[in-house]
Amino acid sequence: MKVFRILVLVLLLLVSLGLGLSTLYHLWNDDKTIPVIECPEEALVLSVGENSTEKLLEGVTAWDDKDGDLTEQLFIQGMSGSIQGNETTITYAVVDSDDHVATASRVVRYSDYTPPRFSLNSELRYSVGNLIRVKDRLTAYDVVDGDISDRIKVANNSTMVAGVEGTYPMTFEVTNSLGDTASITLDVVVRNYAVGEPVIYLSQYLIYRTADQPFSPMSYLESVSGGNVEDVVVSYPDGAFTQGVQRVLYTCAGLGGVQGSATLYVVTE
Template identity: 35%
Template structure:
């Protein structure tokens, strides 16, 4: 019995020693220090196309791991903190080998930023009785987020395809930087027939700078009668235009053409005048 007692005591002491050694080893092998992000400039300028520029002048160091700049990531870009100057906050994050994470923030001014632009995928002419929605015709693209057509909202009342009409529709889209733009476009609902001539425009929406010259005729591509026979572009008339190039805003142009039998066809161009 005495030997058994000694064996139990020895096993107990061995367990304590083993636990102590393991605890001490783990304590000394685990780094309790936090990494550090160093930023050379608190505000930089960058192109929206140069994603690598956001990391320039930013390094990360860790007491145990040394230089961990390669682990740095751009965690987020905030909404504009200065919309006029196109300035955002950029947040950086880095983790060391012990999964300690630190973050830091600085400002970036995007030198070539442009607000989102709308895309008119098809002419804004809807056939009476059809299931075509205005949402399916209007999209948007952005220099930061790319295609943001899924973020387009129609703010005005939905267009009814039950009656022939001309409607002014307001669309809105907002990108991840909080920049919101609106579009007011004319949408026509008309009775489909096989005798009206058609007008093909080179674009369904155009963007021009405030003060630029604008020629509605420039965007006429072609015209055809109901049999597909070409009609001279000279016969396409500007039936109405609200475009004012001296004032930023959204405008429309209505084109009209008559075939030899007196049948009329129309087309619409949306014009965005930017600052």
């Protein structure tokens, strides 16, 4: 019995010694080094059409004291959910063979970035009792994401009263994948057409321009139903075009003297 106890004690000592040696071995051999990511300090300048993984990783390298060159293991952890002007931030990451993670960030500057833009293919005018479907006429496009019309939201519905004639300002918003939100306020007109009222058709009802860009309003006039194109009169906003949204009004008298109108929204950037 005494011999058995001695054997058990020896066995326990051997197990403890083995565990201790194993722990020391792992502590001695465990890789405690963290990978290092190196990327240029200056911003990465790209065209929005060059937004590929290969381009975004250009000039970035990774190294680990144990694993060596880890550049091929680099990946993009994410892009900032916002953009300031034409700049956003990208975050790189790499993982070594011991699951140590390193990250680094860099500014990305787009040389040809523009915020999302709206487009209007018809006037927002509806007869009383008709279904108002603004999204059938209002679309949005983004240089990064392409067509984002399905992301348009109504931010402000004014005080529209169903079945009541009136002009109701409505604000629309759309956001791209970089977190950039564009908004515009347009008038939704609910009014029946009068007898003999001419209808003025434009090729576009919403345009974007720069302050120094020439503007020719008659180039957007397409046709007039119930009137003559030659009789169309264009009214500009008070004063010169300033930054923001202005309205250019086209009016025309019909054969019976009834006045018709159409509005071109001009966004000056």
